[in-house]
Amino acid sequence: MEVAWSSRYDTGIRVIDEQHQELFQLLERLRKVVQEDGSGAAMEALLAELVACSERHFATEEAYMARFNYPDLGQHVSEHATMLTSLHELLTKFRENQQVMALMVPTFMEGWLKHHISDGDFGFVTFLKARNLT
Numbered sequence: 366m367e368v369a370w371s372s373r374y375d376t377g378i379r380v381i382d383e384q385h386q387e388l389f390q391l392l393e394r395l396r397k398v399v400q401e402d403g404s405g406a407a408m409e410a411l412l413a414e415l416v417a418c419s420e421r422h423f424a425t426e427e428a429y430m431a432r433f434n435y436p437d438l439g440q441h442v443s444e445h446a447t448m449l450t451s452l453h454e455l456l457t458k459f460r461e462n463q464q465v466m467a468l469m470v471p472t473f474m475e476g477w478l479k480h481h482i483s484d485g486d487f488g489f490v491t492f493l494k495a496r497n498l499t
């Protein structure tokens with residue numbers, strides 16, 4: 366099954382939607398490399414890109430939330446931090462030659478991303494839009 370962004374995850378804030386799409390695209394590329402039994406180097410490069418892309422995306426959202434005093438900032442930041450810890454752990458385990466880790470990432474992160482966008486990101490986007498802050 367393809368890992369794909371869908372319009373149901375459209376928040377209406379362009380920079381955030383573009384970053385979400387980039388994350389889904391990276392997950393799909395990783396899924397394909399794993400499925401096609403690609404090289405470890407290709408998997409590691411994609412995993413590292415996924416971590417970097419997640420860090421950039423979370424920082425963007427957190428800057429928005431901080432700028433506009435979003436009340437659930439702490440909870441949202443902690444969800445991002447937990448995900449980043451998991452991603453760093455997966456990358457470390459992968460580098461320790463447990464290539465099976467690469468198999469887990471697309472499924473694990475796709476589930477998290479879909480849930481987090483629907484449950485967490487829509488919360489602050491709704492908050493910003495209600496105050497005409499976007």
Ligand SMILES: [Fe+2]
Pocket residue numbers: 385422426482486
């Ligand atoms: Fe997000």
Ligand SMILES: [Fe+2]
Pocket residue numbers: 426441445481485486
């Ligand atoms: Fe988020």
